[in-house]
Amino acid sequence: MSQFLTEITRQSANPIWPLFDKICSIPHPSKHEQALSDYIVSWAEAKGLAVKADEVGNLIIKKPATLGMEDRKGVVLQAHIDMVPQKNEDTEHDFTLDPIKPYIDGEWVTATGTTLGADNGIGMASCLAVLGSDDVAHGPLEVLLTIDEEAGMTGAFGLKEGLLEGEILLNTDSEQEGEVYMGCAGGVDAGFTFDIEREQAASGNVNKKLIIKGLKGGHSGCDIHTGRANANKLVARFLASHAEELGIQLTEIRGGSLRNAILVKPLLAFLCLSRMLLNLSVCSLYILKWLRLS
Numbered sequence: 699m700s701q702f703l704t705e706i707t708r709q710s711a712n713p714i715w716p717l718f719d720k721i722c723s724i725p726h727p728s729k730h731e732q733a734l735s736d737y738i739v740s741w742a743e744a745k746g747l748a749v750k751a752d753e754v755g756n757l758i759i760k761k762p763a764t765l766g767m768e769d770r771k772g773v774v775l776q777a778h779i780d781m782v783p784q785k786n787e788d789t790e791h792d793f794t795l796d797p798i799k800p801y802i803d804g805e806w807v808t809a810t811g812t813t814l815g816a817d818n819g820i821g822m823a824s825c826l827a828v829l830g831s832d833d834v835a836h837g838p839l840e841v842l843l844t845i846d847e848e849a850g851m852t853g854a855f856g857l858k859e860g861l862l863e864g865e866i867l868l869n870t871d872s873e874q875e876g877e878v879y880m881g882c883a884g885g886v887d888a889g890f891t892f893d894i895e896r897e898q899a900a901s902g903n904v905n906k907k908l909i910i911k912g913l914k915g916g917h918s919g920c921d922i923h924t925g926r927a928n929a930n931k932l933v934a935r936f937l938a939s940h941a942e943e944l945g946i947q948l949t950e951i952r953g954g955s956l957r958n959a960i961l962v963k964p965l966l967a968f969l970c971l972s973r974m975l976l977n978l979s980v981c982s983l984y985i986l987k988w989l990r991l992s
Contacts, residue, residue, distance in 0.1 A: 702800045706807070713830065717823035722798040722815060727783035728849035730794050731755065734779055738826070738843065745830060754856035757843040760863075761829055763836060770837025772864030775825040777871060778847035781815035784959060787911065817917070818847070821870030840864050847871070848958065873920050887957060899947060903969035906978065908933065910985065915962040922960070929953055929964040932985055936966075940981040945971035 703719040726734040738757055742749040748760040757779070763770060783793035789811030799810040808814055825841045828834055840862055844853030872879055910933070914926045930953045937946065946968045953964035970978055 702802070702807075705802055709802075713827045714820065714823045717826050717830075718816075718819055719800070721819045721822055722800050722809075725792075725794050725796065726779055726781055726815070727793040728780040728846050731779040731845050735843075735845075738779075738822075741826065742829070747829060752856070752858060752861060754853055755845045756853045756857055757841075758861055759829060759841040759843075761836075761839040761841075763838045767835060767837045771866055772838035772840065773836065774840045774842055774862055774864035774867040775828060776842040776844065776867055776869045777821035777825050778818045778844045778853065779822065780846055780848050781817065781819060782813050782848050782917075782956060782959060784915070784956070785812045787963065818871045824870055838864065842867075848956070897947065899969055900945065900971070902972050903945070903947065904972050904975070905949070906968055906970050908936065908964075908966040908968070908982065910962075910964060913962040914960075916960045918958045918960060926960050929961045933964045933966050936981070936985060939984065940978075944974045944978055944981065945969075 700719055700723070702722075703716060706715045706719075720737070721734065724734045724737055732755075735751065735755065735757060738759075739749050739751070742759045750758055752758065762768075781798075785791045785793075791812050793812075798812060798815050800807050800814060801810060807816070822843060825843070828836070828839070829841055842857075842862060844857065846852040847854065868878070910929050913929055916922075916924065916926050933951065933953065937948075940946070948966075948968050950965060950967040954961040
């Protein structure tokens with residue numbers, strides 16, 4: 699038994715926690731869900747439940763209705779298997795090999811140096827807890843666990859018609875306990891391409907990099923209203939405000955790998971007029987000012 703599970707079970711007998719602890723122990727970033735999927739299949743089969751994987755890798759687990767409730771409307775509980783793999787800059791962690799290490803911090807469960815994966819590990823654990831319970835009375839019950847939600851929704855998009863029988867679907871991928879959302883605002887991806895003009899490096903320019911550290915980051919959904927700075931926006935604001943006066947010539951600019959994470963670590967490499975190095979230091983301080991205002 700892990701230290702986390704030992705501590706959490708002292709505080710709560712909720713059957714979700716052993717399941718969540720097991721989920722954390724099996725690497726499952728987006729595109730690498732197979733090991734956790736295999737465990738869930740074995741878990742379901744050991745409990746005598748019907749389980750199958752569809753063509754894209756989604757899992758569907760079915761449990762017959764409680765005696766006397768066979769005529770109730772069927773319910774589908776849904777969660778996604780993958781998690782967002784993000785780590786602190788000073789953390790060594792391979793999300794395809796290393797387990798997540800949860801721990802209790804006051805009233806919260808968090809992870810050591812990485813994302814916790816409660817999105818959607820808690821949802822998965824909740825679904826499995828209902829499947830494994832002998833105390834929860836229910837009509838025909840199905841659990842749908844989709845793949846790759848965080849990096850493309852390929853599991854949801856690949857789900858074929860006719861695989862599910864239930865009339866009511868409850869998605870467990872939300873933040874507030876005891877609340878149900880009716881509907882969804884949705885999301886939009888936008889891709890842009892544009893032409894660039896290459897130029898010769900100006901004589902006397904020196905190579906520099908702008909490095910931003912210590913931002914909180916967060917989720918583009920549940921944290922977007924909390925005023926957390928986006929590192930890409932800070933870089934863009936810096937260039938818009940100071941590129942001309944500093945004689946900046948870009949050599950590299952990039953940042954971010956996940957569309958639903960507030961970026962914390964950009965890369966901006968550039969050439970700068972050597973006589974403007976002092977001004978560069980002063981202009982960089984404006985980023986701190988913008989952070990205080992945001």
